[in-house]
Amino acid sequence: MNNNLTIAMPKGRIFEEALELLRKAGYKLPPEFDDSRKLIIEAAAEGLRFILAKPMDVATYVEHGVADVGIAGKDVLLEEERDVYELLDLKISPCYLAVAGLPNTQMNEVAPRVASKYPNVAEAYFRAQGEQVEIIKLNGSIELAPLIGLSDRIVDIVSSGRTLKENGLVEYERIVDVTSRLIVNPVSYRLKDTRIDELVTRLHEVVAEGGSSDENSKNI
Numbered sequence: 001m002n003n004n005l006t007i008a009m010p011k012g013r014i015f016e017e018a019l020e021l022l023r024k025a026g027y028k029l030p031p032e033f034d035d036s037r038k039l040i041i042e043a044a045a046e047g048l049r050f051i052l053a054k055p056m057d058v059a060t061y062v063e064h065g066v067a068d069v070g071i072a073g074k075d076v077l078l079e080e081e082r083d084v085y086e087l088l089d090l091k092i093s094p095c096y097l098a099v100a101g102l103p104n105t106q107m108n109e110v111a112p113r114v115a116s117k118y119p120n121v122a123e124a125y126f127r128a129q130g131e132q133v134e135i136i137k138l139n140g141s142i143e144l145a146p147l148i149g150l151s152d153r154i155v156d157i158v159s160s161g162r163t164l165k166e167n168g169l170v171e172y173e174r175i176v177d178v179t180s181r182l183i184v185n186p187v188s189y190r191l192k193d194t195r196i197d198e199l200v201t202r203l204h205e206v207v208a209e210g211g212s213s214d215e216n217s218k219n220i
C-alpha cells in the first residue's frame, strides 16, 4: 500500500502559520512553498504531498479522500459539516464568528435579514434563538450589507475588530471561537493510522510548546 500522505493546505491567511507549525514539527519542506504558484508540491523525502486549496474547500478534498488530512478553520468545519474527523486544535489563525450590525438598531420584526458567508452557521444560530430570519449569502465584504440596507445583521469573522469599527458597526453576539484544526479522512485514518498518528504527535508537541510565533495567535 502507498503509505505517502497527501495533506490539503489552505492558501491565504492560515498558510504561513500552518507551514511554520509543520517546519517546527521537523518536516523538511521544499523551497517551492516559499515562492511558487504550484498547487501540488511534493516533499518526497518526507513521503508527503501537499495540495494547496481555498480554505473553504479543504474539508471537501479530505471528505472525498483525495487528501488524507487537511488543515481547516473551525468556521469552515461548522459551516460545511463534512464527513471528516477533527484530530487536533492547531491553535493558529484565531478569530471568532459574531453577529454584528449598525449600533442601536433592532432587527426588522416582519422580515429580518442576515447576510453572511456562513449561511448554515447563521441559520442555526438564529434558529436556536427562536428567530426566523432570511439568510442572504454573500462571498465577501459582508460588512457592506447593513451599511447599504441589504440586511439588519451580519454573521461574520471578527479578528482584530478593525473592519467592524472602521465601518461603524458593532458586535451584538459572539457565536463561537475559531482556530484551525487538523482533520482526517476516516478511511485514510484506518489505513494509514501509524503515519497519521506520527503527524498528530509531532504537531501536538509543537502546539503544546506554544506553536506558531505569529503575533495574532497570541490574541485569544
Ligand SMILES: Nc1ncnc2c1ncn2[C@@H]1O[C@H](COP(=O)(O)OP(=O)(O)OP(=O)(O)O)[C@@H](O)[C@H]1O
Binding pocket: 011, 012, 013, 014, 054, 055, 056, 072, 073, 074, 075, 076, 093, 094, 095, 140, 157, 158, 159, 160, 178, 179, 180
Ligand atoms: N480576520 C479573518 N478573516 C477571515 N478569516 C480569518 C481571519 N482570521 C483568521 N481567519 C481564518 O482564515 C480562514 C480564511 O482564510 P482566508 O481569508 O485566507 O480565505 P478566504 O476566506 O478564502 O478569503 P478570500 O476569499 O479573500 O481568498 C478562515 O476560515 C478562518 O478560519
Ligand SMILES: O=P(O)(O)OC[C@H]1O[C@H](OP(=O)(O)OP(=O)(O)O)[C@H](O)[C@@H]1O
Binding pocket: 139, 140, 141, 142, 143, 156, 157, 158, 159, 160, 161, 162, 163, 164
Ligand atoms: O476583525 P478584522 O481583523 O478586521 O477581520 C475581520 C474581517 O476579515 C475578513 O474579511 P477579509 O479580509 O477576508 O475580506 P472579505 O470581506 O473579502 O472576506 C472578515 O470577513 C472580516 O471582514
